Amino acid sequence: MLDLNALTQAVGDLDETAVVQILEAFVAENPSGEEAYSVVNACQQGMAIVGELFEKNEYFVGDLIFAGELLNQAIDILKPVISGDNSKKIGTIVLGTVKGDLHDIGKNIFASMVDAAGFEVHDLGIDVPPGDFVEKVREIKPQIIGMSGVLTLALDSMKATVDALTAAGLRNDIKIIIGGNPVTEEACKQIGADAFTTNAAEGVKQCQGWVK
Amino acid sequence: MNSKYYKTWEEYKGENPDITEKQEEAMAPKMQSYEEMLFNFIMFLCA
């Protein structure tokens, strides 16, 4: 079995070469699904280090994006040895950039981070009208909805989306998190969301808290 | 600039050696201004 701490550290250091080397050697040993899952867990702990360094201003947004990529790559390497049962998702999230807004960088960072954290992610893309959120929620019954936007007018669309979910009788079954430049605590209250964030790592923690 | 899509006046003249001095005086600024405008448009499209 590999050194889990070394792996966690390599992920935290964003040392791609080391991470790939460790994981490829691990997969070559034909490990059990359970072992593989503890390795995924070690990678996720490495992501927590990345999050901490980000909060301390030692990493920046570019590093977060690379971290998401590195984690996707790690999961890809591990896929053959992760058995179906152990890759069970911890929750389901429907995501989108709200109507009128075409910005997707923040949404994409968040999507790859919640994916890496073990959520099943349904990304509706950009300029998503309230009706599309409602339809998707009916179809797959997620625990969480994430709405993203960069423009000030995104706040109105977020409110319209929450209202549409309420009108459809779906609001009480889900948690709603909003993210992006213009969101504030005040905006969050007004929109009727459950949480807001301008920091993807924090948003992931919030979502993990909801499905515990 | 090392590009086949952008020509300086000197390069143009090299390809058209029969241009007289009088013609050059009249032509060069105008010809070159279109070259510059297209360069700037193309750069604007990816900025």
Next chain:
Amino acid sequence: MTDVLALSQERTQLFHDLIDGRVPKRVPISAAFAHEFAIQYAGRDLTEAQWDTDALEPIFEKTCQDFYSDLLPVSAFRLPSFYKILGSRNFVMGSNGFIQHPEVEGLALEDYDAFIASPFDCIVERVLPKLYSNLDTDSTTKSMVMAKAFKAYTDEMANLGRIYGNLIQKSGYGYVNFYSGFCEAPFDIISDQLRGFKNISIDVRRVPDKVEAAAEAATPLMIKMGTPPNPSPYNATFIPLHMAPYLRGKDFERLYWPSFKKTVEGLKANGMRSFLFVENDWMRFIDYLAELPEGTIMCFEYGDPKLVKEKLGKKHIIGGFYPVSLLKTGTKQQCIDKAKELIDVLAPGGGYYFSFDKVIITLDSANVENTKAVLDYVAENTNY
């Protein structure tokens, strides 16, 4: 001499003093509103007005009349006609009429070498067809699409130029233009439309040598792009800075800074000063900014005004910092107090002009009455 002409000369003088390093009569003001704001403020439909650019003059004039500024406060940068003709993927009008910029990849990872060898050829041959779907076709069709788009672009620019000229004359604005040229930092041009935010963040880790060489290769293009036909010491080339705050210090130092500094120095050598929009928070890099040529104009979005005044105030021209967000949420008094606070820090000794921390893009991004009150306050209360 007419009153308007005298006003224009007085305002020109404010900015000439600022630029020449003299203390002006009062703090010069450069308010900045996007054409989208002006259209909404005039109560016009965004989609229609952006297509009918001949009719923009009275629309812009309304903003000019109601908001104080010493320089023309309205400008348009991106208009739909030529983007539509080209089938743009990078600038797209959303359902609400705003032109926005979705994440695109104009330059494939495997095209770095072609870009490094000849950046302009690579842009023409490989990047444009990826960004503009109507250029992704046979060469004859492509040349006709390009001809239409170029005609549309030059028509729009001519319209805007005429409108700007009329408004400057009518309203008596100063004859100083901070947007007389436009380019980007070499790293930013590779990031924004060519590789995209996500890809460049990965490239910085995986292929830093290529990123470095590409920024180097783009530098002469940026200097050329940013040099207008008739450089003037009282005009500037606009360079909106983007990616630095998202980079680690050592990546910035190697991949962002050297080519950017060369660009600003190259423009200077061509007779142009740079006008930097210092987006986000650059305080980590303030000592680098101090190395730029004397008289570089910097409009800051976030950061510490005191530190900026101390480190850059004697050498460079500073603006910005006034939070547009406060104009939306604050009371009139809070808004005026904030202006006073910033002016107390930044104005002493000159080298400062008043501007908001960013262009006001939409009508709902600021309270109109607060915005007017702040601009009037600065115009009336900041004599040296």
